[in-house]
Amino acid sequence: MITFDEVTFTYSGADEAVLRDMDLRIGEGELCLVTGRTGVGKSTLLGAVNGLVPRFTGGHLHGRVEVAGQDTRDFPPQEFAHLVGVVGQDPLAGFVTDTVEEELAYGMEQLSLRPEVMRKRVEETLDLLGIAELRHRALRTLSGGQQQRVAIGSVLTTHPKVLVLDEPTSALDPTAAEEVLAAVVRLVHDLGTTVVVAEHRVERVLQYADRLVHLTGDGGVRDGDPAELMLDSDVAPPVVHLGRLAGWRPLPLSVRDARRQAAGLRERLSPQLPDVPSTASTQRGPESGAGLTARRVVVSYGSLIAVRDVDLELRRGEVVALMGRNGSGKSSLLWALQGSGPRRSGTVDVAGSDPGELSARAARALVGLVPQTASDLLYLETVEAECAQGDTEAGATPGACRQLLDGLAPGVPGDRHPRDLSEGQKLALVLAVQLVAAPEVVLLDEPTRGLDYHAKRRFTESVRALAGEGRSVVVATHDVEFTAGAADRVVVMAEGEVVADGPTADVVVSSPAFAPQVSKILHPQTWLTVDQVAAALAPQEASA
Template sequence: MIHFEQVSVQYHDAAAPVLGGLDLTVPEGELCLVVGPSGVGKSTLLGTVNGLVPHFTGGVLHGRVTVDGRDTREHRPRELADLVGMVGQDPVAHFVTDNVEDELAYGMESLGITPEVMRRRVEDTLDLLGLAELRDRALSTLSGGQQQRVAIGSVLTSHPKVLVLDEPTSALDPGAAEEVLAVLQRLVHDLGTTVLMTEHRLERVVQYADQVLLLTPDGPARFGDPAELMAVSPVYPPVVGLGRAAGWSPLPLSVRDARRRAAPLRAALDGRTPPVVPPVTTEPVATVGRLTLRRGPNPVLRGVELALHPGEITALMGRNGAGKSTLLGALAGLYKPDSGTVDAAGLTPHRSKPKELIRRVGLVPQEPRDLLYAETVTAECAGADHDSGAAPGSCRALVARLLPGIDDALHPRDLSEGQRLTLALSVVLTARPDLILLDEPTRGLDYAAKARLVTVLRELAADGHAVLLATHDVELAAELAHRTVILAEGEIVADGPSAEVVVSSPVFAPQVAKVLAPLPWLTVSQVAAALGDPA
């Protein structure tokens, strides 16, 4: 279905091609997962399939990409729209209408599909993606995960033969991600749709892949069986990491496969427990008291009580639309409470001047471009140093530490999603605020970049900063958070040590906990340390 013939892409002024000598065929009716570290060209590869590369991105495409016989060099994206449906990392950038139902219908209108067929397909897609209750909602009022589902639905309604998806579950809670992946499987298995996708959260998707395309910065692309390539891939999900630590061969790709192999490992770990982090007993740096907040006619937060302590990292979890981003916004002064109180680092956020608040409370929003306004990475970093009173070069050093290799001369809009997030994180963290608020801080980051972020946040917590991160990344919560708070319908339904809260929930439990239950292990690093310690 998709043929790459000696494909390489070279951008203007780049020292080397982004892709080099790619030669393979993605068969019809299969799900192909593209994996590799950040910056190896995964998004560029996806863009060659619908003609975005090079017709809109610039650069030079060498070789040939054909989709169902059409050469993408000779057909622009609009001429491939009936064949290839594509959803990028930023769903908002794809929207052209104001509400959910109109957005689902727009692509079909452009293709001249009859109203009767359009109506039926819209209804089918609303049901498939769990969007029926949102059909009349304005797109601007949806949560990030809800917007992602609408973006996927808007291309599904045109019934393309090929779906190209760039991190389709990155903004979704675990339950919604499973729904989307179930839909993709149905399309592949029942309708013969060919799916080409990237996803940094491999723990969600690798078990569904028929083929894996592995891209690395220092070697040729490899295409083949998922288990075989996960054995050599520099990026891999926790269940594969557990298999590597335990010496299993072949490696498991799913929790079910791992549990079938785990009896000897459970026996080896029986009687041991991972280190326990003592609870923080210092006075809180921020408090929320009986907070109720409306956005529109309905309350988004209902009587929320929360205290955040210096030196403590708290994960805020819950399904899309539960109120996580709104709670972070209230702590950052973006929203005025309808009732209740918010105190952050001694300030009432919504009444404080931004210049005063920025050094006490730092928020990285779900859309990092909202923080970026300069023309280059260098200028952005220099502005962050100036605004926060930090030594020159502080922000740029943090960028280099979190994600090496970002070009200083690039405009922030030309960065990848992960690079843009890294820059926004660095801008906020340069001020080293007392309270650090992060909304989906690992979206677009690979496992190595996440590990570097974990190290930085642990150092900040050790220095006495309070960290609250809203996330759907259950593996991040298990690895990093001392405490986990779960929101549902604007109310806190669980609050306690991460080891207790995430294990008690099958939705929010990490892969290692599911494999080794009922033992109290959460992460591969805990298990590897125990296996290496004979005591």
């Protein structure tokens, strides 16, 4: 179905090729997972499938890319619309209408489908993705996860032979992600649709993949059976790392397969069952106590109440994960705490001041926030200029912002325009700009979107360092693996209210939706991360 024949692609002005001498064959009805570290060229590979690369990105492409026998050099991308459906990393950027129903119908209108066919497919897609109640909603009023599902739905209605998805579950809560992936798998199995998906949260997709394509970062590509490539891949989910640690063969790719082999490991770990899992530093900062106190916070948009009488206390030196399904009010609460967002009633206290009553500059000095669409904060011409401006505004030592950026996403060119970066690189840059100021309270809305496992590990270290300085850190996230490794405490929201609040292990282990892979595999034991298991086994290995 898809053929890459000796493909080499180099961006204009770049010294090195992103893709080099790539040969790849993806068959009809295959689900192909593309992995690799942030910025190695996954989006470039996906864009080449329908000719967006190089026609709209610039650069030089040598070799041949064919889809269903059609060469992308011979036809513009619009001529591939009936063959290839593409969903990018930023769903809002791809919308062309105002409401959900109109967006689902737009692609079919361009293909001149009959009205009765369009109506039937819209209804099928609304049900397939569980968004029927959103049909009349304005697209810009939806949460990030809801927008993601609509973007996928707008492509599915055209019934393409090839579906290209770039980070399709990055903005979705675990349950919504499972629903979307179930729908995608159904297309593969029942309709023979070929799916190519790039995803940093490999743990969500790996078990469904027929083929794995791994970009090595030097222009090279490895492809083949997922189980074989995962034996030594440098981008692997917790289930694979646990399998390597335990020496399981065959290497499990899913929680179900791992549980079948886990009895012996649970027996080895049982004498060391952790009473209080140390998922993050349990040492409080130099000034223990409340960093932020919120009382009876209410946020509403017209008649819609997004946050309902929420009380929240953030202690200094603590990392709090704010979780909940899409649309539960997490982002609205963060903006209300920062002072920039609407707050109908309630109070917020940080160091004796309410950020909502201060100027924007003064509020940012108390509470820093990185929004869900982090690139909204980028406005200069180069990465270097953004970093320098970040140092200046924060009063930090020159180079401090760049150092943070290199820790999160090494190798980002200083002369590159921020808008030309990958989504993961953009996020890393904004995180660095915000973190260099290190306000007393740091609020992060989905900060791990677009970050690979290595970058998330470095980001976790940065978050812990902030907490170690006595700052309060809140991370609104759907990333259960990040939560397991970074958070001291988890707060769960539903319909604008706090429904759970407690230590990470107590909250996530008891939740089928929010439990990390290690917890599911070793249940009923309360281990959360592979690092915990490795530390517990180390004395046994040493004495063996």
